[in-house]
Amino acid sequence: MRRWFHRLGRPGLHTSYAEDSGIFANNVQRSIAFAAVVGFILLAFLLDEPDDRVWLLLLSTAFVYSIGSIGLNLVTGYAGQVSLGHAFFFGVGAYAAAALGGSADGEIIGLGLDMWIWIPGAGLIAALAGALVAPIALRLKGLYLALVTIGLVFLGEHIFRSWTELTGGQGKGREPAQMSLFGYRFDLDGNLAGIAVSKEQQVYLVTFVLMVVLTLLAKNLVRSRVGRAFAAVRDRDIAAEIMGVNLTRYKVVAFAISSFYAGVAGAIFYSITGFVEPNAFNLLLSVTFIAMVVIGGASSIAGSLMGAFFIALLPKFIELVLDWLPVDPTTVTQAITTNQIERILFGVLIMVFLILEPLGLYGIWIRVRNYWKAFPFSY
Amino acid sequence: MTRFLQATAEGLSLASIYALLALGFVIIYKATQVLSFAQPALLLFGAYMASYLSVTLAWGFWWGVLVAIVLAGTLGALSERVALRPMVGKPVFAAAILTIGLDIAIRVVVNDLIGPDVRAIGDPPEGAFGAPGLPWGNTALNWGGVIIQPRVVAMVITTVVIVALLFVFFNKSRMGLAMRATALDQEVAQAQGINVGAVFSMAWILGGVTAAIAGVFGATAFSGLTQANSVAALKALPAVVVGGLDSIKGAVYGALLIGLTEAWTATYQAQYLPWLGPNFSQVMPYVVMLAVLLVRPYGLFGTPEVERV
Numbered sequence: 001m002r003r004w005f006h007r008l009g010r011p012g013l014h015t016s017y018a019e020d021s022g023i024f025a026n027n028v029q030r031s032i033a034f035a036a037v038v039g040f041i042l043l044a045f046l047l048d049e050p051d052d053r054v055w056l057l058l059l060s061t062a063f064v065y066s067i068g069s070i071g072l073n074l075v076t077g078y079a080g081q082v083s084l085g086h087a088f089f090f091g092v093g094a095y096a097a098a099a100l101g102g103s104a105d106g107e108i109i110g111l112g113l114d115m116w117i118w119i120p121g122a123g124l125i126a127a128l129a130g131a132l133v134a135p136i137a138l139r140l141k142g143l144y145l146a147l148v149t150i151g152l153v154f155l156g157e158h159i160f161r162s163w164t165e166l167t168g169g170q171g172k173g174r175e176p177a178q179m180s181l182f183g184y185r186f187d188l189d190g191n192l193a194g195i196a197v198s199k200e201q202q203v204y205l206v207t208f209v210l211m212v213v214l215t216l217l218a219k220n221l222v223r224s225r226v227g228r229a230f231a232a233v234r235d236r237d238i239a240a241e242i243m244g245v246n247l248t249r250y251k252v253v254a255f256a257i258s259s260f261y262a263g264v265a266g267a268i269f270y271s272i273t274g275f276v277e278p279n280a281f282n283l284l285l286s287v288t289f290i291a292m293v294v295i296g297g298a299s300s301i302a303g304s305l306m307g308a309f310f311i312a313l314l315p316k317f318i319e320l321v322l323d324w325l326p327v328d329p330t331t332v333t334q335a336i337t338t339n340q341i342e343r344i345l346f347g348v349l350i351m352v353f354l355i356l357e358p359l360g361l362y363g364i365w366i367r368v369r370n371y372w373k374a375f376p377f378s379y
Numbered sequence: 380m381t382r383f384l385q386a387t388a389e390g391l392s393l394a395s396i397y398a399l400l401a402l403g404f405v406i407i408y409k410a411t412q413v414l415s416f417a418q419p420a421l422l423l424f425g426a427y428m429a430s431y432l433s434v435t436l437a438w439g440f441w442w443g444v445l446v447a448i449v450l451a452g453t454l455g456a457l458s459e460r461v462a463l464r465p466m467v468g469k470p471v472f473a474a475a476i477l478t479i480g481l482d483i484a485i486r487v488v489v490n491d492l493i494g495p496d497v498r499a500i501g502d503p504p505e506g507a508f509g510a511p512g513l514p515w516g517n518t519a520l521n522w523g524g525v526i527i528q529p530r531v532v533a534m535v536i537t538t539v540v541i542v543a544l545l546f547v548f549f550n551k552s553r554m555g556l557a558m559r560a561t562a563l564d565q566e567v568a569q570a571q572g573i574n575v576g577a578v579f580s581m582a583w584i585l586g587g588v589t590a591a592i593a594g595v596f597g598a599t600a601f602s603g604l605t606q607a608n609s610v611a612a613l614k615a616l617p618a619v620v621v622g623g624l625d626s627i628k629g630a631v632y633g634a635l636l637i638g639l640t641e642a643w644t645a646t647y648q649a650q651y652l653p654w655l656g657p658n659f660s661q662v663m664p665y666v667v668m669l670a671v672l673l674v675r676p677y678g679l680f681g682t683p684e685v686e687r688v
Contacts, residue, residue, distance in 0.1 A: 082472050136669075139676045141684070143414050143471060147620050148672055150613075151665035162656025238686055283613070287479050294476060343487040350480030354473050355465045 021223045023216065040208055044201050056200040057272065062312035063211040064269045069292040069308040070218045070301060071261025076290075077299035078222055079254035080234025081137050085149030086262050086289045088156035089126045091281030093263025094270035095166050097122035101177025101271075107165050108174050115181045119210070119267055126263025127256040134255035138248055153283050160278035167278045176270045179203065187271075203272050210268065214261060219301050221257070230254055231299075291346060295353050297362030306361040315342045381524040386646035387639065392531040394638025395538035396593045400615035401622065401630035402545065403589035409562040409625050410582035412471055413463055416478040418590050419609035420485035425451035425591020426500070426598045426608060427489050433501040440501040448591045454485070455587025456580045464579070490606045497603040500595060530599045541592070542631060545585075549627070554581060562625070614641075617668035623681020632679060637664045
């Protein structure tokens with residue numbers, strides 16, 4: 001009991017290696033995480049009015065973005081391989097899922113498989129694409145790598161536009177994969193253990209569970225041998241190589257895992273959005289993911305989640321602020337739309353965080369925590 | 380053969396746009412160690428101002444373009460002073476991402492100003508280049524079956540002149556020497572009494588100016604000025620990479636290679652390699668970039684980075 005209090009008061013104090021590298025630093029964090037999971041699940045049942053569907057969809061999108069942003073953080077934040085090509089892998093996952101889980105329609109490919117196949121399948125196909133791209137990262141470093149991954153996005157966009165059997169082509173699109181697991185349809189209103197649930201609630205729950213599982217896996221990965229190898233490659237790859245870290249292997253692994261996350265995120269994103277044009281997987285989407293990592297905090301899983309939620313909820317937040325301001329919203333939207341404010345704010349926030357708080361929201365949280373840890377003394 | 384020469388002429392006009400943009404990228408990168416993703420925004424801003432001043436306010440082509448170029452240079456210097464000066468000494472990648480944020484913020488405003496319609500840039504007064512038949516959009520010169528628009532000739536000549544001027548500037552002027560010294564080592568340059576801040580501003584002014592001129596070039600085409608014109612700046616990136624991020628010579632050769640390949644692809648790909656899909660020429664620059672980088676990781680003329688353990 002005393003030990004428990006001790007930890008409560010000194011969250012940064014670790015007395016063993018296992019404690020230091022645990023998925024959760026202490027019982028407080030473990031309890032908070034558990035409470036958050038329970039809270040988010042309960043939230044799904046509390047948001048049962050028809051008006052709440054917007055919020056459920058918004059939060060589902062935030063969960064999907066979280067998965068994608070964790071993926072980017074693994075390759076860019078942890079392994080230090082700057083990738084602006086995340087949108088490409090996201091798109092590969094989306095169309096792989098649509099081909100595996102969607103229904104065939106005329107010339108369009110569709111196998112109509114179950115969700116337990118198309119979610120991992122989309123991830124694996126994206127991971128394969130990542131592993132194929134990784135050898136480029138062996139030859140190129142820094143900005144040259146970033147620029148090549150930009151090229152990848154443009155090439156991907158071209159392929160998505162041209163391969164109409166897969167994507168339906170520009171302006172037409174195609175049906176997404178069907179969210180059905182062992183015959184149970186998540187995309188229809190249903191009945192979960194005796195409680196009537198809407199399709200939005202079900203989609204929310206499925207996405208949330210996936211996010212939690214993938215978050216825990218990522219947390220576990222970065223504290224393992226692989227995670228330490230990533231950090232060594234990031235901090236100085238030549239030194240890492242001398243110490244016996246196999247650069248080829250870990251760069252390929254980093255790209256493959258990151259792309260797996262992007263692929264899974266893309267798969268679900270397509271399914272919950274319903275209709276996506278082939279040119280949606282563009283440079284702006286890559287930049288959006290980079291923004292999540294930058295704003296949330298590089299090389300921090302918790303930061304990835306914060307960044308993803310921040311970016312996903314930003315438009316709604318701006319809308320609410322505009323409603324709340326004592327000006328007639330129509331006069332505002334005549335001069336400049338909510339979408340434009342969002343975009344400007346998005347750009348400005350990237351700049352502000354990079355200049356003022358390179359550790360992102362996670363860094364802010366650490367500073368707030370450290371302040372209260374020593375309260376009322378300043379250090 | 381006529382067809383090939385026609386494609387080559389179009390390639391040269393693309394190359395002149397890419398060369399100017401690539402020079403902007405390289406000058407900024409060499410002097411400040413920042414890869415500026417804000418070039419699309421500067422391009423669009425320059426082109427919009429030129430169109431606004433010369434057509435909407437009816438200042439005439441020359442005044443409109445001249446003032447637009449000055450304004451774009453100012454915007455470049457301002458962006459550097461406000462957003463990038465605090466990033467000196469930070470990782471190159473952080474600064475590059477920051478310019479993406481800058482690009483987004485500026486481009487939203489400029490896109491809103493441009494609106495959904497196509498805008499035009501005025502024509503230079505008749506006889507400006509001694510070429511008959513200006514305004515330059517409509518009439519074309521016919522050189523032995525190869526149709527060349529006067530604007531293409533003007534673009535290529537202007538680019539050659541600007542490249543020559545930059546060459547003289549970097550090699551003969553005091554500021555050029557300071558910029559070369561800063562590119563070599565910022566701290567040592569400062570220790571020698573060079574005003575490194577002024578060099579940074581100068582680099583971004585040149586970046587803004589070259590982007591604005593490229594923007595005006597792009598907007599003189601039949602398609603005019605739309606929000607999509609900024610894509611040219613992203614297609615100039617492969618030219619920079621092919622030439623090497625820190626090589627001015629490389630920027631010009633890279634632009635030539637990219638511009639010509641793109642135009643040749645546009646002419647022949649639909650006929651010989653139709654399975655690559657429509658508009659493949661639009662992504663050809665990136666294919667060339669990938670191919671060159673796999674053979675030469677620092678581009679054709681870039682300096683290989685020497686790393687310590």
